[in-house]
Amino acid sequence: MIKELFTDLKTYKLKKIKTFLIFVLVLVSSTSCVAVKEYNKVFLNDADMALKAPLSERFETTFHIYREAAAGANGGKTGGGCGCN
Amino acid sequence: MVVKQVAVVDVIKKTFCVVFMSLGFVTYAQQDSTQVYKKKVLESIEIDVLLGYYEQEGTHAAVTGGIGNEDLQNIAPSVVVRIPLNEDDVLTADVGISAYTSASSSNGNPFNTAASSGRGAVQSGNGDGSGGGNGPKGTPWVASSGASRKDVLTSINFSYVHATEDRNRYWSSNIGTSFEYDYQSFGFGGGFTQLWNEKNTELSLKAQVYLDQWKPIIPTEIHQFDLYGVNFLTNNQSYFSGVSVIDKDGNSVASYLPSNFSPIDDVNRNSYAVSLGFSQILSKRAQFSVFLDLVKQQGWLANPLQRVYFADQANFYIGNRSSIVNYQDSSNTDVFHLADDIERLPRNRFKYPFGMRLNYYVNEYLVVRSYVRRYADDWGVNSNTFQLELPIKFNLNWKLTPSYRYYDQTAADYFAPFDQHLSTQDFYTSDYDLSAFSSHQIGGALVYTDVLSKFNLWKLSLKSISLRFQNYQRSDGLSAFSIATGFSFVLD
Numbered sequence: 001m002i003k004e005l006f007t008d009l010k011t012y013k014l015k016k017i018k019t020f021l022i023f024v025l026v027l028v029s030s031t032s033c034v035a036v037k038e039y040n041k042v043f044l045n046d047a048d049m050a051l052k053a054p055l056s057e058r059f060e061t062t063f064h065i066y067r068e069a070a071a072g073a074n075g076g077k078t079g080g081g082c083g084c085n
Numbered sequence: 086m087v088v089k090q091v092a093v094v095d096v097i098k099k100t101f102c103v104v105f106m107s108l109g110f111v112t113y114a115q116q117d118s119t120q121v122y123k124k125k126v127l128e129s130i131e132i133d134v135l136l137g138y139y140e141q142e143g144t145h146a147a148v149t150g151g152i153g154n155e156d157l158q159n160i161a162p163s164v165v166v167r168i169p170l171n172e173d174d175v176l177t178a179d180v181g182i183s184a185y186t187s188a189s190s191s192n193g194n195p196f197n198t199a200a201s202s203g204r205g206a207v208q209s210g211n212g213d214g215s216g217g218g219n220g221p222k223g224t225p226w227v228a229s230s231g232a233s234r235k236d237v238l239t240s241i242n243f244s245y246v247h248a249t250e251d252r253n254r255y256w257s258s259n260i261g262t263s264f265e266y267d268y269q270s271f272g273f274g275g276g277f278t279q280l281w282n283e284k285n286t287e288l289s290l291k292a293q294v295y296l297d298q299w300k301p302i303i304p305t306e307i308h309q310f311d312l313y314g315v316n317f318l319t320n321n322q323s324y325f326s327g328v329s330v331i332d333k334d335g336n337s338v339a340s341y342l343p344s345n346f347s348p349i350d351d352v353n354r355n356s357y358a359v360s361l362g363f364s365q366i367l368s369k370r371a372q373f374s375v376f377l378d379l380v381k382q383q384g385w386l387a388n389p390l391q392r393v394y395f396a397d398q399a400n401f402y403i404g405n406r407s408s409i410v411n412y413q414d415s416s417n418t419d420v421f422h423l424a425d426d427i428e429r430l431p432r433n434r435f436k437y438p439f440g441m442r443l444n445y446y447v448n449e450y451l452v453v454r455s456y457v458r459r460y461a462d463d464w465g466v467n468s469n470t471f472q473l474e475l476p477i478k479f480n481l482n483w484k485l486t487p488s489y490r491y492y493d494q495t496a497a498d499y500f501a502p503f504d505q506h507l508s509t510q511d512f513y514t515s516d517y518d519l520s521a522f523s524s525h526q527i528g529g530a531l532v533y534t535d536v537l538s539k540f541n542l543w544k545l546s547l548k549s550i551s552l553r554f555q556n557y558q559r560s561d562g563l564s565a566f567s568i569a570t571g572f573s574f575v576l577d
């Protein structure tokens with residue numbers, strides 16, 4: 001069973017996922033010592049610092065989903081829900 | 086004297102008692118107020134009213150096999166309402182419509198165009214293949230007046246978010262539906278977000294399912310073949326009865342047969358997505374996030390309205406034979422190439438995009454927002470996306486955000502341009518959205534923030550007004566422009 005799992009992990013797709021998980025693990029371990037206190041988050045709490053696209057960008061995201069083959073990984077739509085690519 | 090001292094001590098004792106009792110009350114009151122007051126996840130009802138307009142021009146219409154007029158206009162109003170149900174829970178309703186007119190889609194049936202003579206004329210076609218006079222005409226370069234030229238997509242979505250007392254965990258769920266003339270969708274999902282390290286680190290996991298269904302509309306000539314079989318050109322009930330079909334030399338023939346076509350047996354298209362997100366504060370001025378989506382799609386992943394032409398099969402036309410030589414030129418207004426089949430794509434697709442955002446607060450006037458994405462799927466598409474936004478604050482009220490976005494992709498394994506596929510292939514598409522190209526998008530957003538909520542409409546206080554505009558240029562010649570405006574209100 002474990003051997004099969006490792007065999008699968010060698011495949012192209014899962015390799016990428018594994019790389020991502022390792023990347024996240026490294027990030028977590030390397031940055032967990034950073035702790036900005038709440039009272040020091042004035043700049044980080046600025047609306048433009050939000051780690052997501054503004055609501056008004058949704059129309060662009062929609063036409064990108066139709067006009068381009070790629071979608072997802074932006075915290076929003078990943079595909080599906082429309083007759084798009 | 087002793088009596089006086091006793092009295093003084095008594096007074097001091099009483100004073101201490103009163104002070105301590107007061108302190109006790111104060112402490113109790115403070116504890117009580119701490120228990121009663123809890124900062125809400127959302128303080129009051131927020132309403133966003135959005136209106137977007139989009140238009141495009143291009144010469145690679147997928148409905149007509151990779152050439153033709155791609156003009157499209159779309160207008161999309163929507164309303165998003167966020168309602169705090171209590172201190173911890175927020176309900177969001179998102180309702181919108183998206184109405185479009187499309188030259189490409191209109192040519193599902195290109196023969197009832199202004200350039201053609203319509204159904205009556207089809208019956209009275211002169212049959213000599215000249216296409217002159219009353220014969221039906223069509224062209225991929227002119228929009229038809231067919232029913233598929235316009236459509237309205239209506240969507241309704243609800244989402245619910247619950248936060249734990251310490252605001253370190255968030256649970257979310259959503260449900261929604263959308264429907265248009267030839268497509269309907271039902272979606273639902275859920276997610277979980279965990280914060281730790283004094284809310285400096287965040288990990289989120291989301292799952293989303295879409296259960297979609299085509300109500301297939303297929304090109305007219307294929308549809309008639311589907312209805313009446315091999316004799317569809319001569320069947321009295323057929324749209325093409327009495328119409329002259331011509332070959333590449335302009336001779337009337339009866340051998341046109343889109344025999345590669347087989348009916349769509351399964352109209353479902355389901356999508357299953359798992360999204361993993363991680364974000365981290367790097368300093369007082371910088372933070373980043375990474376996203377990984379794993380998306381599995383199953384079902385009819387092609388668009389039934391899109392034509393395909395084979396290089397190894399004879400070409401057949403309806404209309405003016407003298408225009409055949411100019412078929413791929415926009416000067417062709419009166420001859421139409423009959424399809425060999427509709428687009429066919431594998432029943433499965435696995436996508437795995439990986440994205441990253443990095444934002445940096447330079448100073449009170451400038452923030453740098455960046456986004457990169459690497460995308461790959463098992464259809465052979467690989468793409469890169471890079472986006473940079475620079476919000477510049479002029480003062481408390483006005484902000485301008487110039488932006489640039491670069492995108493490129495490789496072609497899907499099943500893509501070939503107009504009339505270059507072979508009939509022996511299992512899968513084929515001439516949709517240039519699946520071709521190799523790069524694109525550049527330049528635009529900006531102007532935002533007015535009403536800091537003091539001076540403007541009121543009924544019980545609504547204006548928060549902000551935004552205007553976004555984007556110019557999009559694709560290397561295959563497609564160009565687009567979009568403009569969107571948004572009004573954000575808070576309910577008093």
